[in-house]
Amino acid sequence: MRDRLEALRGDGLAAVAAAEDLDKLQEVESRLLGRSGALTAELKGLGKLPAEERPVVGKLANQIKQALQEALHVRRQELEAARLAADLAGVGVDPTLPGPPLPAGGVHPVLAIARELEDLFSSMGYVVWDGPEVETEANNFDALNIPADHPAREGHDTIWVQTEADEARHCLRTHTSPVQVRALRELGTPLRVIAPGRVFRQEAQDATHDHTFHQMEGLVVDRGVGVPHMLHAMQSLLEGIFGKKLETRLRPGFFPFVEPGFELDALCPFCDSGCRVCKGSCWVELMPGGLVHPNVLVAAGLDPEEYSGFAFGLGLSRMAMLRYGIDDIRWMMSGDLRFLEQFKA
Ligand code: PHE
Numbered sequence: 001m002r003d004r005l006e007a008l009r010g011d012g013l014a015a016v017a018a019a020e021d022l023d024k025l026q027e028v029e030s031r032l033l034g035r036s037g038a039l040t041a042e043l044k045g046l047g048k049l050p051a052e053e054r055p056v057v058g059k060l061a062n063q064i065k066q067a068l069q070e071a072l073h074v075r076r077q078e079l080e081a082a083r084l085a086a087d088l089a090g091v092g093v094d095p096t097l098p099g100p101p102l103p104a105g106g107v108h109p110v111l112a113i114a115r116e117l118e119d120l121f122s123s124m125g126y127v128v129w130d131g132p133e134v135e136t137e138a139n140n141f142d143a144l145n146i147p148a149d150h151p152a153r154e155g156h157d158t159i160w161v162q163t164e165a166d167e168a169r170h171c172l173r174t175h176t177s178p179v180q181v182r183a184l185r186e187l188g189t190p191l192r193v194i195a196p197g198r199v200f201r202q203e204a205q206d207a208t209h210d211h212t213f214h215q216m217e218g219l220v221v222d223r224g225v226g227v228p229h230m231l232h233a234m235q236s237l238l239e240g241i242f243g244k245k246l247e248t249r250l251r252p253g254f255f256p257f258v259e260p261g262f263e264l265d266a267l268c269p270f271c272d273s274g275c276r277v278c279k280g281s282c283w284v285e286l287m288p289g290g291l292v293h294p295n296v297l298v299a300a301g302l303d304p305e306e307y308s309g310f311a312f313g314l315g316l317s318r319m320a321m322l323r324y325g326i327d328d329i330r331w332m333m334s335g336d337l338r339f340l341e342q343f344k345a
Contacts (some may be wrong), residue, residue, distance in 0.1 A: 001057055008038055009064045013109065016071045022079050028074050033073040035107050039065055107343035110214045110332060113241060116195040117216060117314075120240040124233075126192040126218075128136075128185075131179040133198055134161055137169040139178035144257040145295040159200050159211075172200035176217035177257060180292075182310055183219060184300035189307060190222035196316060207328040214311075214316035221292060221302070221309030227260075230289055232308035238286065241319055242269040249283065258290025258311060277322060284308075287314045 011245060012032045019025040032039050039062055040059065046058055068248070088095070107115070118128050152174065161170040179195035187193065194215040203209040218233060231250070236248050246266040253263035267287050268278035278284050289312030294304035317332050324343070326332070331339045 001042065003058065005057070005060055005064055008032070008042065009067060012039075012064075012068045013071050016068070016075050019075060022076065022083065025072065025075055026077060033065065033072075039068065039124070039286055081105070082149065097150060099138075104344070106340060106342065108332075109324050109326070109343050110316050111315055113320050113323065114214070114216065116332060117194065117237060117240055118196065120236065121192075121194045122216070123238070124192070124219065126194050127153050127183075128198060129179055129183045129187070129193045129195045129254060131173070131176075131182045131195065133173055133200070135173040135178045136171050137171060139181045140171055140173050140175075143181040143299040145293050145299070146256045147256050150256070155202060157202055159202050162295055164165065172199075174201055175313060176215040177311070177313065180216050180219045180257070180296070183301060184302070189302065191309070192220045193221075193281050194218050195196065205330060207330070210317075210329045210333060212333050213329065214320075215317050216314040218312045218314070219292070221297070221307055222313075223307060225291075225308045225310060227291065227310070230262075230291070230312065231264075233310070234287065234289060234312055237314065238266060244269065248286075253290070255288060255290060257296050259293045261288065261290035263288050264312075276325070286319075287312055289313065 012028075013164070015028045015032070016025070018026050031037055032041065043061055043065075046054055046061065048186075049057060051341070087093075092172065109322040122128065122141060137153075140158075141146075141150070146152065158174050161172065163170055176195050176197050179193075179197070183191060183193045183195065194216055195218075198212060199215050200212050201209075203211050218237070220229065221232065223315070235248060237250070246269055248264055248266045250262040253261045255261045263285055264287050265283040268275055268282050268284045270277045270279065271282060273291055289310060292309040292311055297304045297307055317329055320332070321329060322327065
């Protein structure tokens with residue numbers, strides 16, 4: 001039996017070494033070590049040996065089994081490595097190449113302008129502040145000196161949120177001006193703040209009206225603030241957007257939360273390059289503003305004899321349209337990639 005075992009070791013190792021692929025190796029393994037394999041058969045015969053020989057032959061059989069298992073393991077690794085290499089060579093795969101590029105996103109034109117203006121105004125000591133898009137009636141209207149019977153409160157302009165009868169009324173903010181109220185309350189004076197954000201109105205949609213658009217509020221409150229400070233802030237803003245100094249003028253304008261109130265116009269920034277913006281009128285209405293109404297200061301707990309301020313409301317969506325020559329505001333919130341991909345810098 002010892003001789004047979006030694007012969008099995010020699011033949012077995014030779015067969016393992018000779019197996020030229022993984023299938024062949026599998027066959028060799030079951031022929032040697034499988035349930036009805038050669039070595040298994042020998043082990044079964046151990047019991048028929050004389051008792052004194054059993055331990056010695058048993059030990060030998062186990063050594064041979066281990067040797068064969070080890071050889072099988074080594075050969076299997078060799079063959080697997082060879083198969084992988086062959087596979088890779090066959091299809092020309094280079095696993096060290098970078099993967100296909102992920103499509104990169106871009107910055108939305110409104111966000112691009114908002115970021116530039118945040119940088120600019122931060123550098124002038126302004127804080128960037130935000131408020132919720134679902135706002136109380138008190139902040140959106142009352143604290144801004146907008147009378148209870150003002151038509152803007154009616155359903156055709158404001159999108160009201162359903163609330164219980166005993167709850168304070170809430171709406172989707174119709175402008176960023178309620179952030180004036182919040183910033184005054186939360187940050188106190190002296191205050192310099194801008195508040196870019198999304199606003200909502202019940203609008204029939206067309207090329208210049210959408211139910212959702214973007215504004216940026218500006219507010220400065222301190223002792224001795226007046227119209228020249230406001231003009232400087234507005235002009236810096238326009239310079240930031242259009243990259244050059246614009247000729248501006250102020251016209252009277254009415255908003256309940258400013259007094260006096262203005263509309264700022266500028267000489268069309270595009271006129272020297274064949275203009276499709278002002279269509280010959282040259283003065284383009286760019287943004288409203290004014291000195292903070294005393295009632296707003298009082299609502300914020302300030303003494304209007306001591307404090308004054310200015311506020312302006314920039315239409316971010318409109319500025320983006322002007323700067324990039326976008327002819328329909330509905331593109332802005334469309335999420336249409338054909339539109340958005342044009343702004344990938
Ligand atoms: N909140 C006003 C609007 O949405 C704009 C505005 C802001 C006007 C600040 C004056 C001062 O139309």
